[in-house]
Amino acid sequence: MIKVIRHSKHLEMGAMVGIDPASDGLARAARLKVPTTHEGVEGLMAMPGFSDIKIIFDATSAKAHVDNHAKLAPLGKRLIDLTPAAIGPFVVPAVNLDEHIDAPNVNMVTCGGQATIPIVAAVSRVVPVAYAEIVASIASRSAGPGTRANIDEFTETTSHAIQTVANAERGKAVIILNPAEPPLIMRDTVFCLVEAEDVATHERIRSSVAKMVGDVAAYVPGYRLKQAVQIDPIPEDQPVHTLLASGSKSRPTHRVSVFLEVEGAAHYLPAYAGNLDIMTSAGLQVAERIAQQEESPR
Known part of the structure; x- marks a missing residue:
């Protein structure tokens, strides 16, 4: 969320989704005027702006992503999988960013x-x-x-x-x-x-x-x-x-x-959480490229 708000050139925040109503992340999102729900994917699907959302980052777990994919993919949403579920093709931006840019679900490996x-x-x-x-x-x-x-x-x-x-x-x-x-x-x-x-x-x-x-x-x-x-x-x-x-x-x-x-x-x-930063940074790169492609006439 913070990377999109501060650094994105082609994306804007549509919603922040969680499952814990007391989540600090959801509280931070609310303070930043980002729409939120603590009811998971079902809550997201019920939100007024859901139809305008094109790209969804999933940072849950491998098992949960399988369920989320089953619910969201039929609705035409592009999924960037930050779990190791590996439903879609592997994407590592520095290596193969453009090879799977049209895939409905891309996996950011680990x-x-x-x-x-x-x-x-x-x-x-x-x-x-x-x-x-x-x-x-x-x-x-x-x-x-x-x-x-x-x-x-x-x-x-x-x-x-x-x-x-x-x-x-x-x-x-x-x-x-x-x-x-x-x-x-x-x-x-x-x-x-x-x-x-x-x-x-x-x-x-x-x-x-x-x-x-x-x-x-x-x-x-x-x-x-x-x-x-x-x-x-x-x-x-x-x-x-x-x-x-x-x-x-x-x-x-x-x-x-x-x-x-x-x-x-x-x-x-924290700065020591480089493992989480590299995942979100890589996911953002893919989303930026997808959004840029959608903006450009073919």
């Missing part, structure tokens, strides 16, 4: 996916990625009931998107809820196994990653490399064949390691 899939894609644009593994570490305090209920969906959805969006032969995702106090900023680690023995290829990988980090930071200002990209030879006594996809003919020679940090914009949530 916070870990939004942070790491661009990096795997950057590597795969230079050399095939035989295996990609991502580890997303977020502050436990930034993980609400929806996130905690969707841990399994997080790993499955992110792993699948690493393969389908970033073109890795096999993908694996891990999420860590870090209980440290004070809460730590989101950290993401990306490991890619590649066949790249020459130094020139290493430099192309580093350049591709640097460009991609800049592309993501254009809509998530707190997104940054924590240290230089590392490319190391795989020791002969550390076989990696067990990590490769079944039947893979790849023979990786090097491991690419990328370490990221995602600091939130602190528009409403």
